[in-house]
Amino acid sequence: MTDRIERQLELAASAARVWESLTNPALLAEWLADEVTLELRPGGDASFRSGDELRSGWVEEVVAPVSGSDDADGGQSGRLTFWWAEDGEPASRVELVLSEIDPATTLLRIVETRPLEILDLVGVPLPGQGGARYGPALVAA
Amino acid sequence: MAEDPAGAVFGALAEPVRRQLLQTIADHPATATELASRLPISRQAVTKHLSSLSAAGLLERERAGRDIRYRVTPAPLTQAMSWMAEVGGQWDDRLSRLSRTLQAPGSPDATLPG
Numbered sequence: 001m002t003d004r005i006e007r008q009l010e011l012a013a014s015a016a017r018v019w020e021s022l023t024n025p026a027l028l029a030e031w032l033a034d035e036v037t038l039e040l041r042p043g044g045d046a047s048f049r050s051g052d053e054l055r056s057g058w059v060e061e062v063v064a065p066v067s068g069s070d071d072a073d074g075g076q077s078g079r080l081t082f083w084w085a086e087d088g089e090p091a092s093r094v095e096l097v098l099s100e101i102d103p104a105t106t107l108l109r110i111v112e113t114r115p116l117e118i119l120d121l122v123g124v125p126l127p128g129q130g131g132a133r134y135g136p137a138l139v140a141a
Numbered sequence: 142m143a144e145d146p147a148g149a150v151f152g153a154l155a156e157p158v159r160r161q162l163l164q165t166i167a168d169h170p171a172t173a174t175e176l177a178s179r180l181p182i183s184r185q186a187v188t189k190h191l192s193s194l195s196a197a198g199l200l201e202r203e204r205a206g207r208d209i210r211y212r213v214t215p216a217p218l219t220q221a222m223s224w225m226a227e228v229g230g231q232w233d234d235r236l237s238r239l240s241r242t243l244q245a246p247g248s249p250d251a252t253l254p255g
Contacts, residue, residue, distance in 0.1 A: 005229045009236055013243040021239060031238035092228070110236070112228055 003092070003114035010107055015065040015076040015100035018108060022080050022096055023062075038082075046082050057084035057091065065098065076100045090114055153197035158182060159190045163199060163213065170212035172205060 011018055021027045028036040033048040033055075044059040060083060065076035077099040085091035092114040100106045154160055165176060173191060177184035191211055194200045201214045 003224055005225060005232060007229075007232050007236055009240060011240055011243050017243065021243060027242070030242045031235055108236075108239075110232060112232065114224065 005112040006110070008107065008109045010101065010105055012104060013106055014103050015078060015098055015106045018098050018106045019065050019078050022078075022098070023064075046084065048084060053086060055084040055086050057082050060093070065100065150197045150199065153193045153199060156190070156193075158186075159194055162187070162190050163194060166200065166211050167213045170203075170210050172208040172210050174208065176211075 013021075021031070023038065023040055025036045025038055028038065033050040035047075035049040037045070037047045039045050039059060040062050042059060042061060046057045046059055048055040048057070059081070061079060061081040063077075063079040065078035077097070079098075080096045081093065083091045083093050092112050095109075095111045095113075097109045097111075098106050154163070161180065162176060165171065165179060171179070173184055173187045176182075176191075177187045180187070182190075191200065195202065195211070199214060200211045202209045202211055204210075
């Protein structure tokens with residue numbers, strides 16, 4: 001029993017184009033939220049506004065798909081991980097992983113998890129020292 | 142319930158002993174005396190931790206003769222279920238928008254690697 005959402009879908013686009021949709025705020029505004037700011041580096045700030053709902057967060061990991069990567073037949077893959085929370089709500093972690101199947105098809109997997117409370121309830125230990133890795137909303141709580 | 146349930150739950154679970162207690166009670170509802178005999182903690186310490194866990198809404202009490210038996214309340218789990226339904230639905234909407242944007246004709250080219 002964990003707070004975990006997982007979705008996977010094939011998109012009709014190259015890894016480079018999907019990556020652009022995941023990281024360019026103007027393109028993110030077409031599908032993720034009405035207005036997005038995203039500092040593309042670990043520890044960078046992020047904000048997401050949809051209507052009057054505002055979420056803030058931070059970036060954990062950015063791995064852009066690399067052109068002409070070493071493994072010739074393995075497609076490119078990339079990963080963007082961030083945390084977000086509405087004001088006063090527990091933060092959750094969003095992981096977006098893409099892998100190119102062929103130049104016109106990319107598999108996108110999203111996983112959103114809320115690692116506190118329930119995970120802990122079933123005995124999964126908190127990672128890191130004193131849970132210091134958790135997002136700003138939790139530290140404030 | 143505290144004003145900020147998530148914060149209260151987090152606080153209650155911050156202590157490893159309390160997580161262990163919660164786990165034990167999740168397996169079998171128990172009284173403070175029974176818990177103290179099963180775990181390497183004094184009855185007094187058990188009682189103290191049980192009240193933190195109860196205050197966070199993680200435990201409920203029931204009378205068992207002269208004693209009080211504790212069981213894990215299902216409420217936080219119910220919250221988890223509704224979180225999953227809500228967040229899952231949001232992702233379905235977002236991903237279908239993303240899929241539509243990428244299929245739209247005239248969008249920027251796909252630069253092919255090497």
